[in-house]
Amino acid sequence: xxxxxxxxxxxxxLVLDFGNETSRSISQEVNDAFLNxxxxxxxxxxxxxxxxxxxxxxxxxxxxxxxxxxINIKMNETKSQSNKKxxxxxxxxxxxxxxxxxxxxIIQKLHKxxxxxxxxxxxxxxxxxxxxxxxxxxxxxxxVPSQLITPRLATPxxxxxxxxxxIAKNHTCIYPKVSPGGWNxxxxxxxxxxxxxxPKPSLFLPGDEVKxxxxxxxxxxxxxxxxxxxxxxxxxYSS
Amino acid sequence: xxxxxxxxxxxxxxxQDFGRxxxxxxxxxxxxxxxxxxxSGLQKIIPNHQNQFLEFAYVGPSIKVKEGSxxxxxxxxxxxxxxxxxxxxxxxxxxxxxxxxxxxxxxxHNTIDSVYGYIAFEHGLGLEPCLNSYSTDTKAGIGSINxxxxxxxxxxxxxxxxxxxxxxxxxxxxxxxxxxKVYPGPQLQYFSDNSLQSFISGVFTIxxxxxxxxxxxxxxxxxxxxxxxxxxxxxxxxxxxxxxxGQPIVLMRDIPCTGGYPKIAILNEVDISRISQLPPGTKIxxxxxxxx
Numbered sequence: 457x458x459x460x461x462x463x464x465x466x467x468x469x470l471v472l473d474f475g476n477e478t479s480r481s482i483s484q485e486v487n488d489a490f491l492n493x494x495x496x497x498x499x500x501x502x503x504x505x506x507x508x509x510x511x512x513x514x515x516x517x518x519x520x521x522x523x524x525x526x527i528n529i530k531m532n533e534t535k536s537q538s539n540k541k542x543x544x545x546x547x548x549x550x551x552x553x554x555x556x557x558x559x560x561x562i563i564q565k566l567h568k569x570x571x572x573x574x575x576x577x578x579x580x581x582x583x584x585x586x587x588x589x590x591x592x593x594x595x596x597x598x599x600v601p602s603q604l605i606t607p608r609l610a611t612p613x614x615x616x617x618x619x620x621x622x623i624a625k626n627h628t629c630i631y632p633k634v635s636p637g638g639w640n641x642x643x644x645x646x647x648x649x650x651x652x653x654x655p656k657p658s659l660f661l662p663g664d665e666v667k668x669x670x671x672x673x674x675x676x677x678x679x680x681x682x683x684x685x686x687x688x689x690x691x692x693y694s695s
Numbered sequence: 696x697x698x699x700x701x702x703x704x705x706x707x708x709x710x711q712d713f714g715r716x717x718x719x720x721x722x723x724x725x726x727x728x729x730x731x732x733x734x735s736g737l738q739k740i741i742p743n744h745q746n747q748f749l750e751f752a753y754v755g756p757s758i759k760v761k762e763g764s765x766x767x768x769x770x771x772x773x774x775x776x777x778x779x780x781x782x783x784x785x786x787x788x789x790x791x792x793x794x795x796x797x798x799x800x801x802x803x804h805n806t807i808d809s810v811y812g813y814i815a816f817e818h819g820l821g822l823e824p825c826l827n828s829y830s831t832d833t834k835a836g837i838g839s840i841n842x843x844x845x846x847x848x849x850x851x852x853x854x855x856x857x858x859x860x861x862x863x864x865x866x867x868x869x870x871x872x873x874x875x876k877v878y879p880g881p882q883l884q885y886f887s888d889n890s891l892q893s894f895i896s897g898v899f900t901i902x903x904x905x906x907x908x909x910x911x912x913x914x915x916x917x918x919x920x921x922x923x924x925x926x927x928x929x930x931x932x933x934x935x936x937x938x939x940x941g942q943p944i945v946l947m948r949d950i951p952c953t954g955g956y957p958k959i960a961i962l963n964e965v966d967i968s969r970i971s972q973l974p975p976g977t978k979i980x981x982x983x984x985x986x987x
Contacts, residue, residue, distance in 0.1 A: 463881065464878075465880075465881055465931065465961065466878040466879075466880070466931070466933065466934070466960075466961030466962075466963070467878050467961075467963050467964075468931070468963075468964060469931050469961075471881055471928075471929075476926075478926065490720070501714075501716040501717070501725070502716055502717065502718075502719035502720070502725065502929075502931075503719075503720060504719045504720050504928075504929025504930075504952060504953065505720060505929070506926070506927050506928045506929055506953050507926050507927070507928075508926065508928075509928040509929065510929070511928060511929030511930070511931065513719070513929075513931045515964075516964065587720070587953070588720060588721050588722045589722050589927060589951075589952050589953040590722060590951070590952075590953070591722055591835060592718075592721060592722040592723045592835050592837060593721060593722055594722050633836065650721075652825055652826060652837065657718070657721060657723075657826060658721040658722075661721075662720065
């Protein structure tokens, strides 16, 4: 149990505090609590999990105060239970072809490893979705193997291609769409992970696991032709 | 069929409503009208607005009826006129509904001593919601129209004007406020007594680096005793965050969904609307409330 308590955030917000450290087990507790609180169907405007906090936003202080006790009760209730929820694992095809791996040489050079080793290491781990942020559908995945830990680019790139896979520090990510950004780009996936037409617009949710598998450029092009929507993806790549 | 065409888009014209909620955990900002007091007022005049308000800033748009007729109402403090199809000019005051006919053009020159203004259209603008909202977040590319409005954009309004009767309401109270009551932010304790003193007694100037995402202030530097780079956490509009240069930023409607700077304080909801209307150069002060 990392949960420390609930603090006010101004006149209409609450912060659920899970301490100042970060780890996968802290995030698992955060994301379990996020689901539990979401299922309370509170009159909240937004519930926002991050590494060790959950911010709950209400329309005004009156509604906030009415709902605070419900959250408190739920958090105390679940304190005693070990919450073993089924995690979804996504198997995501990743093309590490040099056309897409814009910064893979930086990682090779820093760690003195071959391109193949970078690919093998990156696709060897079941990553945890810590949270979604920065831009719509952008997953913070981690942790990358220690031999891949690489600082952000000194000069952020102005235009990172959509669906690019990046590494920064001990995290990896997928850029849902074209964006400026400072992550080291090592590959690309062949389909979109954020779909505004879907009632569930983000493929990944906080707490999901993601494992990449390496595909060749011809395979990449073949999958891209199918033009997957998120719904088809759910059947195809989840387990 | 009734239709209107944007004859001049203005500089920052977008479609907005009361906000897009329940998606911030997926990285989607709440957005929504910067001054929600005005669209609240407009909905009394045009009850069937379909949540499709046109927001403009500084330089307003011009809108011409291409076909049929539409009932509209403008809110805000602006300089405007109506060019009738017979080439006569009509005086027009905000917070009064008006019927416009084919060839009539509403010309909004600029906002006066304020920043944002709005137009409500009876039956809306024929748009489909995006993630349950009509609001535009231009940076994220999300919205019924996922960009600022352009010249020559055309909107089709299939339903006809319901009645030619006109309604007006007294101008809503948009009194200019420059002293803001604020509540403690989650990282208030990171700031030294000196910095807190500067925050409470200092005067901050709104800079022109201000937009729908945030209002950048210039004043005495506020220094956090802990790092200015904190672990990202959820944030809400109205939060006053302080990056390492010590110059506070008031986060507005198109907030980044999580933020990594310490937040010294937060405005209440109505003050987000109030502060959004203060043009660059305005001097403001903060009054820290201890009970919240």
